[in-house]
Every structure is written in C-alpha cells, then in structure tokens.
Amino acid sequence: xxxAPMTEAAAVSSTPPETFTGADCLPPDPLLQSGTYxxxxxxxxxxxxxxxLPPATVETTTEASVTDETVTPLRKNNRSVEVNVERPxxxxxxxxxxxxxxxxxxxxxxxxxxxxxxxxGCKFRSKNEVLYFLETGGKRKKGTPGSDATPSxxxxxxxxxKKSGSKAKKITSFYFDSANPPQSVCWVQTDSSADTWAPxxxxxxxxxxxxxxxxxxxxxxxxxxxxxxxxxx
DNA sequence: CTTTTCGGCTG
DNA sequence: CAGCCGAAAAG
Numbered sequence: 001x002x003x004a005p006m007t008e009a010a011a012v013s014s015t016p017p018e019t020f021t022g023a024d025c026l027p028p029d030p031l032l033q034s035g036t037y038x039x040x041x042x043x044x045x046x047x048x049x050x051x052x053l054p055p056a057t058v059e060t061t062t063e064a065s066v067t068d069e070t071v072t073p074l075r076k077n078n079r080s081v082e083v084n085v086e087r088p089x090x091x092x093x094x095x096x097x098x099x100x101x102x103x104x105x106x107x108x109x110x111x112x113x114x115x116x117x118x119x120x121g122c123k124f125r126s127k128n129e130v131l132y133f134l135e136t137g138g139k140r141k142k143g144t145p146g147s148d149a150t151p152s153x154x155x156x157x158x159x160x161x162k163k164s165g166s167k168a169k170k171i172t173s174f175y176f177d178s179a180n181p182p183q184s185v186c187w188v189q190t191d192s193s194a195d196t197w198a199p200x201x202x203x204x205x206x207x208x209x210x211x212x213x214x215x216x217x218x219x220x221x222x223x224x225x226x227x228x229x230x231x232x233x
Numbered sequence: 234c235t236t237t238t239c240g241g242c243t244g
Numbered sequence: 245c246a247g248c249c250g251a252a253a254a255g
Contacts, residue, residue, distance in 0.1 A: 100237095105239050106241085112239090112248095113247085125248075125249070128247090129248090
C-alpha cells in the first residue's frame with residue numbers, strides 16, 4: 001500500500017515514509033493522552049492566510065471553480081476510486097473513506113467501502129472492523145491457520161502456553177476519536193425502566209449513530225477498570 | 234508472503 | 245438490497 005505509487009491522496013494524511021508492513025497498525029505513541037493527539041491537522045481550511053493571494057485576483061475567476069463539483073478522481077484501473085463521498089456519521093472525522101466500485105465478476109457494480117485510519121494508515125473493510133479497532137486498538141486477525149505449522153511428530157509440543165491466547169496484539173491502546181477528545185462525559189438515562197443510556201458531552205447530546213463509539217469505549221474502559229480492581233485486591 | 238478483488242452469505 | 249467477511253487471485 002504505502003509503496004511507491006502514492007498519489008496525492010496520501011498527502012492528505014501525510015503518511016510518514018515508514019513502511020507499515022501490516023505488522024503494526026499502532027499509532028506511533030499509544031500513550032498519547034486526550035488532547036495530545038498528533039494529528040496531521042484537520043484539513044486546515046486556509047482561513048486568514050498570511051500569504052494572501054494577489055489582490056488582482058478579484059473576480060478573474062475562470063471557469064475553474066464552476067464546473068468541478070462532486071469531484072470524481074478516477075484511478076488508472078477500471079475500478080473507480082472515489083474519495084469525496086458522503087461520510088457515514090459513525091466514522092470519526094479524521095478517517096479517510098474510500099469507495100470502490102467493482103469492475104468485473106458476478107457482483108460487478110457493487111460498491112465497497114473502505115476506511116483508513118489516519119495515523120497508522122490501516123485499512124478497514126467494514127464498519128464493524130472500524131468499531132472493533134476503536135474498542136480494542138487492534139485489528140481483527142486471522143486465527144491460527146489450520147493450527148498446523150508442524151504436523152510432523154518431530155514437534156511434540158504438548159505445552160500449552162499461557163492462557164493468553166496470542167490472538168491479535170492485545171495492546172490496550174485507547175484510540176477513540178482522536179480529533180474530538182472530550183474531557184468529561186455524562187451518561188444520562190433516557191428511559192426509566194429500560195437500559196437506555198445516552199452519552200452527553202458538555203451538555204450536548206451525542207447522536208445515536210455516533211453513540212456506538214462511545215459505547216465501545218465505555219465498555220472497554222469498564223473492563224479495564226474491573227481488571228485493575230481485581231489486581232488491586 | 235501481502236494486498237486487492239470478487240463471491241456469496243446473512244440480516 | 246446493503247453490509248460483511250472469507251477466500252481466491254494477483255503482485
């Protein structure tokens with residue numbers, strides 16, 4: 001992915017020249033605190049730029065800004081890759097969305113969505129994967145492929161390692177919405193007899209869709225708390 | 234091996 | 245019908 005033919009798309013997230021060989025999808029610093037997020041700036045809308053444009057450019061505006069709208073930066077492949085599509089509301093602002101249209105096969109014409117995490121540049125194929133990542137800073141990984149490795153008798157490994165399953169990297173990274181770190185959350189019960197709780201941040205209610213992330217983080221934190229409590233006792 | 238693309242299941 | 249995810253195909 002981050003190989004040679006990187007296009008301007010990469011410029012947005014300013015992917016570092018490092019090689020993310022799929023080995024690490026971790027942010028450079030998992031210990032980053034809320035608010036200390038090292039972001040590649042959130043699409044600075046060049047407001048009062050110091051380097052203003054020449055004053056002569058009053059309304060010499062050519063047909064440049066008129067025709068282009070809705071953009072459609074196609075790629076070389078017959079598979080179109082549109083970038084500026086409407087973003088799902090559950091997706092954190094800083095993530096990159098990519099929409100691909102299948103070019104061939106029985107399912108041609110189908111639109112697939114892909115999501116890119118801005119810091120690590122990891123790719124996700126579904127909302128579930130993204131949420132999973134938001135919860136447990138790790139990607140879903142394939143379990144032991146066949147659990148084979150050395151079926152030969154020469155490896156009588158009857159040892160069972162620690163119960164820690166070695167699944168994915170269990171790094172307890174806490175990602176969440178890096179672009180919007182709240183300082184306090186107030187959970188309010190919206191229904192008296194039901195388990196309907198909604199997060200409220202600084203007085204503003206979180207929309208239902210976005211709530212998923214909050215729920216994810218909440219459960220994650222809860223588990224950590226519980227874990228720590230056990231250790232403490 | 235990794236990454237990309239499609240098939241086909243499921244809700 | 246849309247979303248997901250496994251897995252084949254491609255590099």
